Amino acid sequence: MGENLKRIMVIGGGIAGIQASLDLAERGIKVELIEKNACIGGRMAQLDKTFPTNDCSICILAPKLAECFRHSNITLHTLSEVKHLSGKLGNFTVKVLKKARYVKQDECINCGQCIEKCPMRVDDEFDMKLRKRRAIYIDYVQGVPSIMTIDRENCLFFTKNACRICEKVCEKQAIDFDQKDEEIELNVGSIIVATGYDIFDPKSLESLGYGRYVNVVTALEFERLICASGPLGGHLKRPSDKNDPKKLAFINCVGSRDIKNNPYCSSCCCMYTTKEAMIAYEHDNEIDTSIFYIDLRAAGKGFREYIQRGKDQYSIKYIKGKVAKIIEDDQRNPVIIYEDINTSQVKQLKFDLVILATTMIPKKDAGKLAKILGIEISDLNFFKVNSYQPQKSSKEGIFLCGACREPMDIPNSVTDASGAAAKAAEAVMRG
Amino acid sequence: MSYNYFLGCVIPGRLPFLEASARKAFEKIGMKVGDQANCSCCPDPTGVAQLDNESFLVLGARNLCLFEESNNNILSLCSGCSETLKTVKHILDNDNEKKKKINMKLKEIGRNYKGKVDVKHFAEALFENIEKIKKMVKKPLKDLKVAGHPGCHYLRPSEIINWDDPLNPQTLDKLIAAIGADPVDYTLKSDCCGNPLEKSDKDISLTMLEYKLQSMKEAGTDCIVCVCPACYQQFDFNQKEVNKNKNTDYNFPVFYITELIALALGIDEETLGLNFHRIKVKEILQKIS
Amino acid sequence: MQMVDFVFRNELIKEDFSLNYCYQCGTCSSTCPVALITNGEYNPRKIIEQSLLGFKDLLLKDQTPNVWLCCTCQMCVEECPQNVFLTEIFEAIKNRIVLLGEPYPETYKAQAKSVLENGLAIPLTQPIIRRRDQLGLPNVKSANIEEITKLLETTNFKVKIKFLEESK
Numbered sequence: 001m002g003e004n005l006k007r008i009m010v011i012g013g014g015i016a017g018i019q020a021s022l023d024l025a026e027r028g029i030k031v032e033l034i035e036k037n038a039c040i041g042g043r044m045a046q047l048d049k050t051f052p053t054n055d056c057s058i059c060i061l062a063p064k065l066a067e068c069f070r071h072s073n074i075t076l077h078t079l080s081e082v083k084h085l086s087g088k089l090g091n092f093t094v095k096v097l098k099k100a101r102y103v104k105q106d107e108c109i110n111c112g113q114c115i116e117k118c119p120m121r122v123d124d125e126f127d128m129k130l131r132k133r134r135a136i137y138i139d140y141v142q143g144v145p146s147i148m149t150i151d152r153e154n155c156l157f158f159t160k161n162a163c164r165i166c167e168k169v170c171e172k173q174a175i176d177f178d179q180k181d182e183e184i185e186l187n188v189g190s191i192i193v194a195t196g197y198d199i200f201d202p203k204s205l206e207s208l209g210y211g212r213y214v215n216v217v218t219a220l221e222f223e224r225l226i227c228a229s230g231p232l233g234g235h236l237k238r239p240s241d242k243n244d245p246k247k248l249a250f251i252n253c254v255g256s257r258d259i260k261n262n263p264y265c266s267s268c269c270c271m272y273t274t275k276e277a278m279i280a281y282e283h284d285n286e287i288d289t290s291i292f293y294i295d296l297r298a299a300g301k302g303f304r305e306y307i308q309r310g311k312d313q314y315s316i317k318y319i320k321g322k323v324a325k326i327i328e329d330d331q332r333n334p335v336i337i338y339e340d341i342n343t344s345q346v347k348q349l350k351f352d353l354v355i356l357a358t359t360m361i362p363k364k365d366a367g368k369l370a371k372i373l374g375i376e377i378s379d380l381n382f383f384k385v386n387s388y389q390p391q392k393s394s395k396e397g398i399f400l401c402g403a404c405r406e407p408m409d410i411p412n413s414v415t416d417a418s419g420a421a422a423k424a425a426e427a428v429m430r431g
Numbered sequence: 432m433s434y435n436y437f438l439g440c441v442i443p444g445r446l447p448f449l450e451a452s453a454r455k456a457f458e459k460i461g462m463k464v465g466d467q468a469n470c471s472c473c474p475d476p477t478g479v480a481q482l483d484n485e486s487f488l489v490l491g492a493r494n495l496c497l498f499e500e501s502n503n504n505i506l507s508l509c510s511g512c513s514e515t516l517k518t519v520k521h522i523l524d525n526d527n528e529k530k531k532k533i534n535m536k537l538k539e540i541g542r543n544y545k546g547k548v549d550v551k552h553f554a555e556a557l558f559e560n561i562e563k564i565k566k567m568v569k570k571p572l573k574d575l576k577v578a579g580h581p582g583c584h585y586l587r588p589s590e591i592i593n594w595d596d597p598l599n600p601q602t603l604d605k606l607i608a609a610i611g612a613d614p615v616d617y618t619l620k621s622d623c624c625g626n627p628l629e630k631s632d633k634d635i636s637l638t639m640l641e642y643k644l645q646s647m648k649e650a651g652t653d654c655i656v657c658v659c660p661a662c663y664q665q666f667d668f669n670q671k672e673v674n675k676n677k678n679t680d681y682n683f684p685v686f687y688i689t690e691l692i693a694l695a696l697g698i699d700e701e702t703l704g705l706n707f708h709r710i711k712v713k714e715i716l717q718k719i720s
Numbered sequence: 721m722q723m724v725d726f727v728f729r730n731e732l733i734k735e736d737f738s739l740n741y742c743y744q745c746g747t748c749s750s751t752c753p754v755a756l757i758t759n760g761e762y763n764p765r766k767i768i769e770q771s772l773l774g775f776k777d778l779l780l781k782d783q784t785p786n787v788w789l790c791c792t793c794q795m796c797v798e799e800c801p802q803n804v805f806l807t808e809i810f811e812a813i814k815n816r817i818v819l820l821g822e823p824y825p826e827t828y829k830a831q832a833k834s835v836l837e838n839g840l841a842i843p844l845t846q847p848i849i850r851r852r853d854q855l856g857l858p859n860v861k862s863a864n865i866e867e868i869t870k871l872l873e874t875t876n877f878k879v880k881i882k883f884l885e886e887s888k
Contacts, residue, residue, distance in 0.1 A: 206598035258801035294745040324750040339749035346760035444842035471839040471863035485875040536874035587794035623793035630827040
């Protein structure tokens with residue numbers, strides 16, 4: 001086995017994939033990091049702060065992103081997807097489709113002139129569709145690689161053979177409509193899958209009114225609303241009338257621990273609703289927050305103390321009682337109907353804004369990727385793990401880490417990634 | 432297999448005019464439904480079922496047997512009856528032990544439950560014929576704002592009833608639209624009318640009714656439509672009671688969906704017994720003629 | 721002080737195994753219309769809690785919460801994340817209240833009596849028969865009462881509900 005087989009592919013550029021890549025690169029192993037989106041960073045880049053330290057998420061993430069980009073042992077393939085796999089441990093051949101960016105990587109300086117002039121408005125997925133981006137865009141301001149991308153499904157040049165304004169205003173002449181998709185073949189010794197998660201869409205839970213009541217949002221939408229780089233510039237306003245919300249309710253276990261939807265516990269909601277309530281209070285200490293829970297699951301190190309801090313220093317009210325019904329009054333204020341299990345009273349309570357902590361679910365296309373890689377899916381649709389070595393998939397040489405194998409928070413994803421990196425490296429070094 | 436009516440107790444014994452419109456509507460759309468002799472109380476899922484489960488099962492099973500023996504499926508005119516019969520069928524078809532036990536008791540009266548009949552709520556049959564109904568409409572009920580009340584036993588528990596969306600029901604509204612009327616979208620559509628609580632606490636029962644009426648009023652309603660005689664009673668008889676207790680002035684005329692369908696298909700309103708409604712329907716009839 | 725009655729609790733679980741699955745989240749009371757109207761005095765979650773704990777006296781004698789206030793709308797059953805069949809469990813509890821001869825709302829007994837004596841909850845009266853004629857409705861024969869009586873003897877129905885008459 002030759003030198004090139006001391007080469008490992010990491011599929012997924014979120015915090016788990018990034019950590020695994022850095023671990024491997026530091027030990028002298030070549031890494032092919034494959035990311036579907038235009039930039040790496042994943043879900044962590046969407047968060048405002050992380051628990052239990054309440055550090056700024058992007059501040060912790062950015063150095064790792066930069067390192068991934070710069071490291072001589074890491075080759076970053078963004079806008080790329082794995083299409084075909086053959087071979088076995090020690091000698092996998094992977095066909096990767098690299099979509100064209102239509103922007104010259106070496107010329108673009110991320111100045112933003114093209115974005116200002118682009119006439120098209122597209123739902124911004126990074127900002128949970130809370131605002132519009134342009135057809136030429138970067139996923140998020142601090143995104144790596146720090147270059148623009150043209151979304152050809154919404155670009156007027158590709159759809160109607162018109163416009164080309166970005167080309168005209170780019171001082172570096174970095175726009176290149178002639179770029180083509182490329183299929184490349186990579187030879188690697190082992191593979192790490194770190195494709196992350198999607199969130200459960202609570203629209204199917206009729207009684208909660210998400211989708212009908214505009215002041216009922218999901219937790220990830222709330223992250224974007226309070227984030228300084230989000231659509232509101234960090235000044236929390238409620239969707240219906242742009243007033244400052246003063247009373248917030250966080251509802252845990254939305255779609256989780258539920259045989260009819262997702263039977264498992266999403267593992268992070270109890271912690272991140274506390275975090276979000278803390279951040280809201282920091283923005284405005286007149287804000288009154290309540291968290292409605294079934295059980296408070298705060299099992300990690302420092303987590304229980306975090307919850308206590310929430311009660312003591314941030315005036316968060318914790319109410320035991322799952323909320324299963326929300327209605328709306330004529331001012332579009334969401335009204336929660338709940339039982340306070342400690343007092344057995346059932347009542348209605350009006351809030352300005354309600355945040356739903358929804359389940360972390362496997363990515364929509366996880367099944368497709370599993371088929372391509374020839375690995376099994378568990379009956380909950382996460383990638384199936386080996387019971388005694390949870391970073392091993394059902395196929396030798398393919399490893400799993402992070403939320404793509406089970407719901408987990410950032411600290412756990414990072415340790416999981418290091419574990420998978422060690423295993424993947426071991427598999428490759430053996431030869 | 433063809434269908435026979437299961438009439439229940441409330442309709443033939445108290446609200447026979449609802450039966451009249453049902454028979455006429457089905458006849459008009461060409462669905463032949465016969466009669467089944469010898470039926471007993473289904474039994475009432477909000478009554479006998481609460482007192483003794485075994486008696487509930489044997490009475491229900493006996494009714495199912497009658498239809499089996501005459502080789503007919505069941506078309507129920509009442510949501511309570513259809514829920515009971517669907518539940519008894521569901522239990523006996525899925526639990527062999529229970530089925531054996533119940534059959535041993537049925538043996539005493541020379542009957543045996545095999546599990547061959549299908550139970551259908553009459554609105555299911557109407558919905559299945561919705562295209563036909565649409566084509567046969569002679570007098571569309573234009574601009575009539577109808578608040579559809581699907582009721583509880585028509586929808587839930589969905590595992591047994593297995594028909595419409597239990598939390599966001601559509602079929603009744605679609606039937607309303609099919610005859611040219613405007614189905615009102617009001618917030619408490621899938622809520623209970625409160626009728627079963629008449630037995631235990633009339634106050635709460637009337638409060639639940641009041642909430643429904645309020646929600647319907649806020650959304651702009653001309654009349655209410657039901658698919659269950661218990662709900663019909665609650666709305667037609669008790670708006671007066673709500674007004675007494677809560678100082679309101681609700682006066683919505685109440686119809687069975689078969690009555691509105693019969694009117695839309697051009698059936699002579701004189702034959703439908705609409706004068707037997709407690710809340711007068713004259714205004715509505717004038718509006719749609 | 722309430723004592724856990726394991727025999728009673730296991731009996732209930734045997735009759736409806738889904739009772740076991742409840743993790744006391746409060747979804748049922750959140751969606752229950754009667755719980756809201758009574759401010760939690762009627763409380764489905766609490767009834768299930770008492771069933772899980774085998775609090776026989778609270779459920780059958782004191783009847784707090786009053787299980788007869790369930791309106792059978794089945795919203796709790798529809799929304800329960802553990803598929804606990806609450807209304808079926810409530811029926812099992814009510815059946816036991818009746819069997820024990822504990823008090824319960826009169827109207828249930830009245831309907832049961834009618835079924836026993838007429839085979840119907842609402843017997844056909846003369847005025848109604850006339851009205852049916854007026855409307856051109858057929859004369860559909862209802863159940864043979866001897867058959868109903870015989871059938872209900874196999875389940876001891878008369879004895880079960882007679883308890884209340886005797887305790888008066």
